[in-house]
Every structure is written in structure tokens, then in C-alpha cells.
Amino acid sequence: MKVLHFYRTYHPDTFGGIEQVIRQLAVGTARLGVDAEVLTLTRKQGDLELELEGHKVHRVIQSFEIASTGFSWRALSRFRELANSADIIHYHFPWPFMDLMHLFCGIRKPTIVTYHSDIVRQKFLEKVYQPLRHWFLNDVDRIVATSPNYLSSSPVLNRYRDKTEVITYGLDKDIYPQPSPELIAKWQQRFAGRFFLFVGVLRYYKGLHILLEAVAGTDMPVLIVGNGPEEAALKRQARDLNLDNVHFLGALPEEDKVALLSLCYGVVFPSHLRSEAFGISLLEGAMYAKPMISSEIGTGTSYVNVADETGVVVPPDDVPALRAAMVRLWDKPALAAQMGQFAQKRYQTIFTSEMMARNYVRLYVDVISGNTREP
The missing domain is CATH 3.40.50.2000 (Glycogen Phosphorylase B;)
Structure with missing residues (x-):
């Protein structure tokens, strides 16, 4: 099974919490037979194709940034290319550019999104973004909340409860x-x-x-x-x-x-x-x-x-x-x-990585086997 993770930043460029979760997922699910790859943006020149701890990291140069959201012209073709060879696409929310890629590339592959956080600070832009966000979250096959606390308190997730489950973070x-x-x-x-x-x-x-x-x-x-x-x-x-x-x-x-x-x-x-x-x-x-x-x-x-x-x-x-x-x-x-x-x-x-990985592999299999999208 090949899984493509898509997020705006990743190792070795940045070392935030979501990057750590993706890393733990890539390493943990690899032990269960998953071929994980990560597509991300970078501001750094140099080698854009890396292998870290047994998984491939594909980087494309960031073209510009608006309100902390990175955009990349090169990402459109690279995302389409990598998505075509993946069995399932694993998005990491929030990142509005990711929603646009899903739309522009006409993704019909099995998809899940880990909902890491609401958009809290940028109230005006969040209102502008709402229609795209709703279309994106409505179109993906499954949504993952990272804790029962967040699922119960997020007004956005409440709208998609019928397709949302909780898989908490884990570390190894x-x-x-x-x-x-x-x-x-x-x-x-x-x-x-x-x-x-x-x-x-x-x-x-x-x-x-x-x-x-x-x-x-x-x-x-x-x-x-x-x-x-x-x-x-x-x-x-x-x-x-x-x-x-x-x-x-x-x-x-x-x-x-x-x-x-x-x-x-x-x-x-x-x-x-x-x-x-x-x-x-x-x-x-x-x-x-x-x-x-x-x-x-x-x-x-x-x-x-x-x-x-x-x-x-x-x-x-x-x-x-x-x-x-x-x-x-x-x-x-x-x-x-x-x-x-x-x-x-x-x-x-x-909160072990092994538990998180097993839960995600179960979800991957469930979504792939139950996917009924028309090509």
C-alpha cells in the first residue's frame, strides 16, 4: 500500500508538532508494510528529493506566501504525478493551498484528512475560505480528529461527524x-x-x-x-x-x-x-x-x-x-x-506510535476497500 502525505512543511526544513506526527506515521506505518511518501514545500535550494528514516520526501520550491499559507506553481504537476501512483492520499489540515490542489487536480483516489486544528486567528480570511473548506472536507472520504476533546469542541468538525473518527497522536x-x-x-x-x-x-x-x-x-x-x-x-x-x-x-x-x-x-x-x-x-x-x-x-x-x-x-x-x-x-x-x-x-x-500506526492502517484499508468513487 502506497500512502502520499501532503503538508506545507516537513523535515528537515521544519520541526513542528505536525511534522513530528507525519514522521511518526511514516516510520510507524512502514513497519506494517506501508510505503509512505511525503510531498511538501520548501524555501531552500538544493536536493529536492530526500530519503529520511526509510521514507521518501519530495520537496517543491515555494513560490509565495499569503497569511502563512505557502503556494507553489510546481506543486500542481508534482502533486498530480505522485497522487496518480498512490493508493490513498493523506492530507494534513489546515492548509488552504492543499484544498485547491485537491480541486484543481480532480482527485478521485481514496482520501483522508487529519484535522490538526481549526483556523483561529485569521477571522476575515477564514470567512473567505469557508466555501472552499466545506467543499474540501465534504469531498474527502474520511476525517480524523486528534482527540475526543477537539472533536467535541470544534464547530467545523461537528458538521462532519458522520465521517469523522478519533485517532490520537502517538510517539515512538x-x-x-x-x-x-x-x-x-x-x-x-x-x-x-x-x-x-x-x-x-x-x-x-x-x-x-x-x-x-x-x-x-x-x-x-x-x-x-x-x-x-x-x-x-x-x-x-x-x-x-x-x-x-x-x-x-x-x-x-x-x-x-x-x-x-x-x-x-x-x-x-x-x-x-x-x-x-x-x-x-x-x-x-x-x-x-x-x-x-x-x-x-x-x-x-x-x-x-x-x-x-x-x-x-x-x-x-x-x-x-x-x-x-x-x-x-x-x-x-x-x-x-x-x-x-x-x-x-x-x-x-x-499514545504510542504503534497504536497510532495500526489505527491509521486500519483506516487506510477501510477507506480503500469502501471507496466507490468513479474514475
């Missing part, structure tokens, strides 16, 4: 690098003692401005791994607040990230808007047996982090509540360790 710890003892020692020497960790792209919805206010006047160290459009503003805020306990480490290699996940006291994830649909770095924290702190925003974050079981869940955009949650875990190491163990057990029970 074995494909993460194992940090060397020397690397572990380097980070232990640099940050001796306990610290909270945030990992992610520094975007507007991540709530990091709330986190900075929450740790002002405390001595709890916080390490922030990642870069992004909010980085400069966040560093200015940290300087204004005189935060010598907050450390911006920038984007780090995967081995360093794993080292810090292994060493941290807990994972803090203050995303305060629905643009945060799941939180892969939360799930990575659970995988490494870390207690978590997150906000209740009606999405998958509260499916990963169960309040008072795997960590603490606070109201969004609530500085005192976030500070209290961090202090609570900081002052109660036994509770923090217990929550971390519960988090890891929940990961092993629900």
Missing part, C-alpha cells in the same frame, strides 16, 4: 536519539538542580508571555527551547521583568532536546488559545515521565494532561493560577514524581 521513543553521557553532563553542569522546561515554536498562542509573568519574583528556573516569531518580544519582556531565572536556548538539535527532557523537573506548556490543538511537546514530557502544567482550552492538551492525575491544568491566560501550579509542583517533589509516573503510564497505554 525508540526513534528519538539517546543522548551521550557527555551531553547529559554538559547540561547538568550548565543548569545544576531542578528546572521547568518548555519546548516549542515561539508563537503567539503558546502563552509564553504569561509564563514569564508567572515566574517573575520566584527562583524557579525555566528553560525555553525553540525559536519563532515571538522570540524578540519575549526576550524584551524578560529583560523588563529582570528575569535571571529564565533561559532562552533557541532551537536545539534533537539530542539536546532529549537530554533536557530527561533532566527537567517538569514540562510547562502555557498555550492559551485554541490554535494549540494538541501539544506534541506535552506528549514528549509524558513519554519521559515528567509532570505537566497546561491550560484548559478545550483541545487535546487536556486529553494528554489529565488534571490532578498527570499534572496540573489551569485556566488560560491566568498568571496567578499558573504561578500557583508551578509552586505546587516545585514544593511537592513526591507529588510531581507520582504525576510523572502516571503521565508515562498514560502515554504507554494510549
Whole structure:
């Protein structure tokens, strides 16, 4: 079975949560006999055809971008070519250009779409996009929501409940690098003692401005791994607040990230808007047996982090509540360790890559065998 994944960005250009999910899917389903390929856009010159961890990555040059949506003239012919040889096309939503490709290429192959997130911020453009989105989601064979929380809270998904099912994200710890003892020692020497960790792209919805206010006047160290459009503003805020306990480490290699996940006291994830649909770095924290702190925003974050079981869940955009949650875990190491163990057990029970891969292969087979589209 050949599956074509189509999304706007992918490794090695970018390392966001959706890219990680596609990677885990490609590697996990390959173990079950699936030939996975990924088509994506790139801004970089050089080799456009790659092989990563056993799956092919086809890249086409991005022509231009409008409202964070990449477009590519070359993608039209390349997508049609790759789609013709695929048994099923796996779209990753949202990306309006993808909807247009589905329309312009007249796709009649079996199709599924993983619905990673609603469009939250761009209200006007979202209204303009609605007719195309409705046509696209109505035309695909099946839609996958990534958590029961998101399915129940998304007004868009509610419209397509009869063709939507939940397959949650999963991670395979074995494909993460194992940090060397020397690397572990380097980070232990640099940050001796306990610290909270945030990992992610520094975007507007991540709530990091709330986190900075929450740790002002405390001595709890916080390490922030990642870069992004909010980085400069966040560093200015940290300087204004005189935060010598907050450390911006920038984007780090995967081995360093794993080292810090292994060493941290807990994972803090203050995303305060629905643009945060799941939180892969939360799930990575659970995988490494870390207690978590997150906000209740009606999405998958509260499916990963169960309040008072795997960590603490606070109201969004609530500085005192976030500070209290961090202090609570900081002052109660036994509770923090217990929550971390519960988090890891929940990961092993629900969120493994093997489970995700098996569920998607079942869905692929179901959609292909039940597809009745006319050529």
C-alpha cells in the first residue's frame, strides 16, 4: 500500500508538532508494510528529493506566501504525478493551498484528512475560505480528529461527524536519539538542580508571555527551547521583568532536546488559545515521565494532561493560577514524581506510535476497500 502525505512543511526544513506526527506515521506505518511518501514545500535550494528514516520526501520550491499559507506553481504537476501512483492520499489540515490542489487536480483516489486544528486567528480570511473548506472536507472520504476533546469542541468538525473518527497522536521513543553521557553532563553542569522546561515554536498562542509573568519574583528556573516569531518580544519582556531565572536556548538539535527532557523537573506548556490543538511537546514530557502544567482550552492538551492525575491544568491566560501550579509542583517533589509516573503510564497505554500506526492502517484499508468513487 502506497500512502502520499501532503503538508506545507516537513523535515528537515521544519520541526513542528505536525511534522513530528507525519514522521511518526511514516516510520510507524512502514513497519506494517506501508510505503509512505511525503510531498511538501520548501524555501531552500538544493536536493529536492530526500530519503529520511526509510521514507521518501519530495520537496517543491515555494513560490509565495499569503497569511502563512505557502503556494507553489510546481506543486500542481508534482502533486498530480505522485497522487496518480498512490493508493490513498493523506492530507494534513489546515492548509488552504492543499484544498485547491485537491480541486484543481480532480482527485478521485481514496482520501483522508487529519484535522490538526481549526483556523483561529485569521477571522476575515477564514470567512473567505469557508466555501472552499466545506467543499474540501465534504469531498474527502474520511476525517480524523486528534482527540475526543477537539472533536467535541470544534464547530467545523461537528458538521462532519458522520465521517469523522478519533485517532490520537502517538510517539515512538525508540526513534528519538539517546543522548551521550557527555551531553547529559554538559547540561547538568550548565543548569545544576531542578528546572521547568518548555519546548516549542515561539508563537503567539503558546502563552509564553504569561509564563514569564508567572515566574517573575520566584527562583524557579525555566528553560525555553525553540525559536519563532515571538522570540524578540519575549526576550524584551524578560529583560523588563529582570528575569535571571529564565533561559532562552533557541532551537536545539534533537539530542539536546532529549537530554533536557530527561533532566527537567517538569514540562510547562502555557498555550492559551485554541490554535494549540494538541501539544506534541506535552506528549514528549509524558513519554519521559515528567509532570505537566497546561491550560484548559478545550483541545487535546487536556486529553494528554489529565488534571490532578498527570499534572496540573489551569485556566488560560491566568498568571496567578499558573504561578500557583508551578509552586505546587516545585514544593511537592513526591507529588510531581507520582504525576510523572502516571503521565508515562498514560502515554504507554494510549499514545504510542504503534497504536497510532495500526489505527491509521486500519483506516487506510477501510477507506480503500469502501471507496466507490468513479474514475
